[in-house]
Amino acid sequence: MKIAILGAGALGCAIGAALTEGGHETWLLDRSPVHVETMLRDGLQVDDDKGTRRIAVRAATQASEIGAADVVIVLVKSFHTDAAMRGALALIGPDTLVLSLQNGLGHEDVLADIVGRERVLAGKTYVGGVLRGPGRIQSGVTGKATYIGELDGQLTRRAKTIAEAFNAAGLLTIVSDNIMGTMWDKLLVNVATGAITGITRLTYGQLYDEPLLKATALAAVSEAIAAAQAAGIRLSMTDPEQAWTLAAAGLSPAFKTSMLQSLEKASVTEIDFINGSVVRWGQRLGVPTPVNATLVACIKGIERAMADEARKETTA
Numbered sequence: 001m002k003i004a005i006l007g008a009g010a011l012g013c014a015i016g017a018a019l020t021e022g023g024h025e026t027w028l029l030d031r032s033p034v035h036v037e038t039m040l041r042d043g044l045q046v047d048d049d050k051g052t053r054r055i056a057v058r059a060a061t062q063a064s065e066i067g068a069a070d071v072v073i074v075l076v077k078s079f080h081t082d083a084a085m086r087g088a089l090a091l092i093g094p095d096t097l098v099l100s101l102q103n104g105l106g107h108e109d110v111l112a113d114i115v116g117r118e119r120v121l122a123g124k125t126y127v128g129g130v131l132r133g134p135g136r137i138q139s140g141v142t143g144k145a146t147y148i149g150e151l152d153g154q155l156t157r158r159a160k161t162i163a164e165a166f167n168a169a170g171l172l173t174i175v176s177d178n179i180m181g182t183m184w185d186k187l188l189v190n191v192a193t194g195a196i197t198g199i200t201r202l203t204y205g206q207l208y209d210e211p212l213l214k215a216t217a218l219a220a221v222s223e224a225i226a227a228a229q230a231a232g233i234r235l236s237m238t239d240p241e242q243a244w245t246l247a248a249a250g251l252s253p254a255f256k257t258s259m260l261q262s263l264e265k266a267s268v269t270e271i272d273f274i275n276g277s278v279v280r281w282g283q284r285l286g287v288p289t290p291v292n293a294t295l296v297a298c299i300k301g302i303e304r305a306m307a308d309e310a311r312k313e314t315t316a
Contacts, residue, residue, distance in 0.1 A: 001025070001070050001165050002068075003071045003073060006072055006076055006084055007030065007075040008028035008030035010129030011125070012028060012030070012075040014141060019166070021055060022169020024169065027060060028044075028057055029061070032061075036059045038135030039135045040057075043055055043057065044136075046137055046139050047138045048139040048140065063087065067093075068090070068094075072096060074100045074102060075101055075102060078103065078106075079268065079272070081107050089115075092115055092119075096119060098111050099121045100120070103194075104190070105184075105187060105273060105277045108122045121151070121159060122149060122150075126186070127139075128250075128251050140252070141170065147186075148175060148179070149175055149178070150179070153177045154177070159175045160175055180233055185235060185243075187278070188225065188235075188243040190257075191220050191221050191224045191278060191292065192217045192220065193247045194269075195298070196213055197256065198260050200213065201260060201263075202260075204255045216291065218241065219240075221240035222240050223287070223289040223291055227285060227289065230281075268303055269303065275295045279296060
């Protein structure tokens with residue numbers, strides 16, 4: 001199977017490495033020339049529970065270098081989805097499927113507007129990854145499930161074929177007939193840890209040692225569960241403790257959330273698509289979400305401070 005990863009950051013490389021080792025023609029598409037050149041020259045260095053190794057991978061900065069793929073896995077940051085997909089239309093052939101494994105809600109609608117709803121599958125993954133530098137990642141794949149499904153809930157042959165390919169490559173993958181519920185399930189996990197670690201700058205291990213932070217996390221997840229239930233979403237978990245436990249399951253205490261990684265790189269976060277989604281759904285359905293609104297405000301404040309600092313440096 002020819003697979004293109006649109007957005008070969010930490011998570012894209014973790015999944016891409018597994019698919020490459022599984023024998024698939026896997027392409028890592030990323031806009032960073034240094035990252036891509038390093039992978040092409042030295043291979044992708046992967047640090048995981050098996051140790052450290054280098055994997056010979058296919059990588060490119062332009063979709064035209066890759067051509068049409070059987071499956072395009074979208075893993076760019078939420079706010080880059082539209083521009084990234086429009087800039088990668090060379091990946092789309094007559095039978096190409098587009099699978100979003102991004103954090104948050106709403107990406108499928110963005111992709112459907114560009115490539116057609118009939119091509120789009122939704123998914124969520126609990127695989128973890130940290131970008132240690134150009135061409136080097138820490139990967140958390142073992143025991144971390146990925147869920148994919150059709151937007152209409154049908155259990156189709158094409159979804160099962162993708163799942164079979166992923167499973168054969170060591171990526172535990174399940175086809176869901178309730179992908180909206182699955183997406184909300186993953187959102188609960190992101191709500192539990194992302195914003196809090198972004199604000200405190202703590203790793204998973206440090207976060208889980210602080211009872212006061214756990215109480216805040218559980219409160220945020222409780223609001224998200226209430227919003228989902230008000231929207232008629234069928235969740236697999238209704239106890240906030242489940243999301244809290246699942247968030248760090250199988251990951252090293254040194255792992256950092258993607259939101260913290262973004263802030264450490266002085267990048268804009270996906271807060272609007274995670275805790276911000278909870279706030280928007282709460283407003284729409286009359287569900288109070290004060291904890292999530294506070295977390296959004298704090299992250300926005302950090303982003304503002306970073307932007308002001310960057311402006312000072314450019315004018316100094």
